[in-house]
Amino acid sequence: MKSIKSIYKIGYGPSSSHTMGPAFATSRFMTENPEADFIKVILYGSLAKTGKGHGTDRAVIETLADIPYEMIWDLESETPYHPNTIEFIAFKNGAEINRRKFFSIGGGEIEAEGDEKSAESEVYKETSFTEIAALCKSQNIRLSDYVFEHEDEDFKKYLLSVWQTMQNEIAEGLSKTGILPGGIQVERKAQFLHSQRHIDESPQTKENRLVCSYAFAASEQNADCGIIVTAPTCGSCGVLPAVLKYMQEKNNFSDEDILRALAVAGLIGNLVSTNASISGAECGCQAEIGTACSMAAAALCELFFMGIDQIEYAAEVAMEHHLGLTCDPVCGLVQIPCIERNAVAAMRAINALSLANFLTSMSKIPFDTVVKTMYETGIHLKSEYRETSEGGLAKHYVNR
DSSP: OOOGGGTOOEEEOSOIIIIIHHHHHHHHHHHHOTTOSEEEEEEEHHHHHHHHHHTHHHHHHHHHTTOOEEEEEOSSSOOSSOSEEEEEEEEETTEEEEEEEEEEEETTEEEETTOOOOGGGOOOSOOSHHHHHHHHHHHTOOHHHHHHHHSOTTHHHHHHHHHHHHHHHHHHHHHOOSBOTTSSOOBOOHHHHHHOOOTTOOHHHHHHHHHHHHHHHHHHHHHTTOEEEOSSOSTTTTHHHHHHHHHHHHHOOOHHHHHHHHHHHHHHHHHHHHHSOOOHHHHOGGGTHHHHHHHHHHHHHHHTTOOHHHHHHHHHHHHHTTTTOOBOOGGGOSOTTHHHHHHHHHHHHHHHHHHHHHHGGGOOSOHHHHHHHHHHHHHHSOGGGBSSSSSHHHHHOOOO
8 A cells, every 4th residue: 555645635625536636637747748838638527527616627727837728528438447537638839749648536646547556656565454453463553553664754744734734724714704616605604613602502512513613614625725635535624634623622632642543544544545445436425525434433543542443443334324425516516515524424433433432342344344345336326426416416406
């Protein structure tokens, strides 16, 4: 498996697969073809169908800078390798000099047609939770120790920048009100949730309100093209920071504790990315929000110093109860139902933590099994429910 840095990317929203990925692909193609004086860009599959709402065109154009271009939205061609496919054709003095397809596979990660995977980029030899758990138990170390032993010497510094960005995205989201861009008049709600204490508020209600306000804040920043951290994607960026911020405030966890939690969460996201997918276009929203919820549940268990089996059970529960979740963004925007889903998943991660505290010894489903199940479920979802905005809420939504 690759470094966990591939799970946590810092950049502009609103979509890791539709803005970050295409921007990275554009930059790489231009680096490979510096002599080009004209670029033709062809968007296929989900990039073509929801790219306008997600801002794919903006991300590509801004990366091209002053290079003349033509952009084609191909809504018909098949995308057998990955539904997020983008092709570049470079010209010099009117003649084609190169062309290449790239695939935005989720979380800002890209692959290029013809690339060979290098073993040098692999950081982890183990590729399943079962293997990692067995190794950690044999060495009597925690999952976070396992991560720190494998990553480079700058990894903790990188995680600290991730955590600082997560806190900033929440703080900025809480500071703002108004209407999000996109044309469907979605109001920012984070500040209202955070400030409107109920006159007879129970501790449980307060927890729900605060956690949800943090998830809304991060997700609204993402929808407004703010700087966020993929966790594991832009569209699911609010789940993990929401629960970590709430628990740090409530229980006075140190930043070092948070870094360990982020390490474990990143490991869970890495396992899903390696063995299944974190792409909504490939496997539906279960791949994004389901993975984010698993990451958050595992992180919470690490914060509370729970055992490896408890971490596995919490992550499994979190993923299992998102199986089949469709990706149906209204108007192709990462707003409805995406923002609310982050808040709901954050609370579900806390529920998974509680269940793991009591029921781990009765667990029947390994985490690896639920990841495999999620992938198979996603592949069998009708294409209308995999980030095309052709089914579900996106199909039936009426602006009001």
